[in-house]
Amino acid sequence: MDSCARALVSRRRLQMGYPFNQDTDFADYYRWLVDTGLADTTLINVGDPYKKDWDMLNTDEFERSCIDFFAKHFGFGEDRWGVISNGGTDGNMHGLYFGRKSLQARVPDKPCVLYVSEEAHYSMRKLGDILNMPTCTVAALEDGRMDVDDFARKLDPSKPALVGIAIGGTFKAAIDDQDAIDSVLKSSGVPAYYRHLDVALFGGYLPFLDDEKARGIVSAKLRGFDSIAVSGHKFLSLNEPAGVFVCRRRVLEDLHSIPVPYLNGVIPTISCSRSGFDALKLYWRICSTGEEGFKKEAAHTLKMAELLHGKLLAAGVEAWRNPYSTTVFFRRPKDSLIHKYCMACEGCRYLGELSHVVVMQYFDEELIDMLVGDLSGR
Numbered sequence: 001m002d003s004c005a006r007a008l009v010s011r012r013r014l015q016m017g018y019p020f021n022q023d024t025d026f027a028d029y030y031r032w033l034v035d036t037g038l039a040d041t042t043l044i045n046v047g048d049p050y051k052k053d054w055d056m057l058n059t060d061e062f063e064r065s066c067i068d069f070f071a072k073h074f075g076f077g078e079d080r081w082g083v084i085s086n087g088g089t090d091g092n093m094h095g096l097y098f099g100r101k102s103l104q105a106r107v108p109d110k111p112c113v114l115y116v117s118e119e120a121h122y123s124m125r126k127l128g129d130i131l132n133m134p135t136c137t138v139a140a141l142e143d144g145r146m147d148v149d150d151f152a153r154k155l156d157p158s159k160p161a162l163v164g165i166a167i168g169g170t171f172k173a174a175i176d177d178q179d180a181i182d183s184v185l186k187s188s189g190v191p192a193y194y195r196h197l198d199v200a201l202f203g204g205y206l207p208f209l210d211d212e213k214a215r216g217i218v219s220a221k222l223r224g225f226d227s228i229a230v231s232g233h234k235f236l237s238l239n240e241p242a243g244v245f246v247c248r249r250r251v252l253e254d255l256h257s258i259p260v261p262y263l264n265g266v267i268p269t270i271s272c273s274r275s276g277f278d279a280l281k282l283y284w285r286i287c288s289t290g291e292e293g294f295k296k297e298a299a300h301t302l303k304m305a306e307l308l309h310g311k312l313l314a315a316g317v318e319a320w321r322n323p324y325s326t327t328v329f330f331r332r333p334k335d336s337l338i339h340k341y342c343m344a345c346e347g348c349r350y351l352g353e354l355s356h357v358v359v360m361q362y363f364d365e366e367l368i369d370m371l372v373g374d375l376s377g378r
C-alpha cells in the first residue's frame, strides 16, 4: 500500500482533465479526528438534517451550518432547505425528483417533460431515464450554451416543463442563459415550470468573485431558480465525493414523502443514510478557508485559467475559454500528452476532436508553462 500511496501522490499535480483540487489540506482535520476519537466512530446522518428529537449519533447541526452557508451565497432567504448530497449526480437527482414532484402536485393530470442541453452533464439525461420522465435534448451552440431557439422550438406548451440548466457544461463549461430560458418559459404558456441549476464546479467559486454579474448567475433571489446542486469535491476541495443541494423549502410541501414511522417521520431525501463525516469535513473547510480564503482561491483560479488561455494563444495553439470558466479546451493533442496530463477528450460537431484541462487552485505559472510547452511542441 505504501508504494501505491507514493505513486498516487507523485502523480497528483498532473490530473488536469477533471475538476479536482489537488491541494486539499486536510492533514489537520484527520489529526483532529484521531485526537478526538471520531476516527474510530461511525457517523451517519439520516434524512432531513433539520429534524428535531433525534437520538442516533449525527452531525446534523454541522450539515445545517454548511447548507445555510451555501444557501446564503446562492441567494436563498428564509424559504430554504437542503442536504449534503453524495455528489453532483445525487444533487441533480434531488433537483429533478423534487422538480417532478412539485410539478405533479401543481398539475396532477399532465406529466412533465425534462429539457436539458446536449452539453449538460450526462447525469441529467440519465436521471430523466431513471425517473422515467420524457426527456428532450436541446441542441447546444458552438460555445456550449443551450441553443435557446431550439429550446423554444421543442418546448411543449401543453405540459409542465422541468428544465435542467447547466451553469458550466461538462466539456466546454459554458453557462446557459437563464434569462433567455425564462422568457421562453414565460411566453410559452406552459401550465407550470421548475428550474434546477447544475453548478457542480462553478457553484464553488462564482459566489466569491468580485463581480456582481458573476454572483448574480447563482442567485436564487435574482434568477428565481427552484433548486441548485454544487459538488463538494470540485472547487470546494473535499477529497472524496460529496455535494450540497439547496431548494426552496416550500418545494418539500409538494413531495408527499412516504411516512417512515420507525425513523420518526417523513424522509424527504432519496437515500436514507449519508456520511456524517462529510458534514464535518465541509464545515472544517468552510471555517478554515473563510469567505476571504474562498475569494482569494476564486480570483487565483480564474487568473490562472486566463493565463493558460493567453499563453496557449500566444504560442500558436488554438484554444477556447468561456466567460467565468476555469476550463480551457483545444484541439486534441497526441496521445502521450493526453495520458501525461490525464486530459478529458470529446468530439464536437462544430470544432472536431477536442481535449480540455480544468484549472484548479493548485495551478501556478510553472505548471502552466510546462503544459503550454508540451502543447505547442516546444
Ligand SMILES: Cc1ncc(COP(=O)(O)O)c(C=O)c1O
Pocket (backbone or CB within 6 Å): 086, 087, 088, 089, 090, 120, 121, 123, 168, 169, 170, 198, 199, 200, 201, 231, 241, 242
Ligand atoms: C457539470 C457537472 N455536473 C454534474 C457532475 C457529476 O458530479 P459527480 O461526479 O459528483 O456525480 C459533473 C462531474 O464532473 C459535472 O461536471
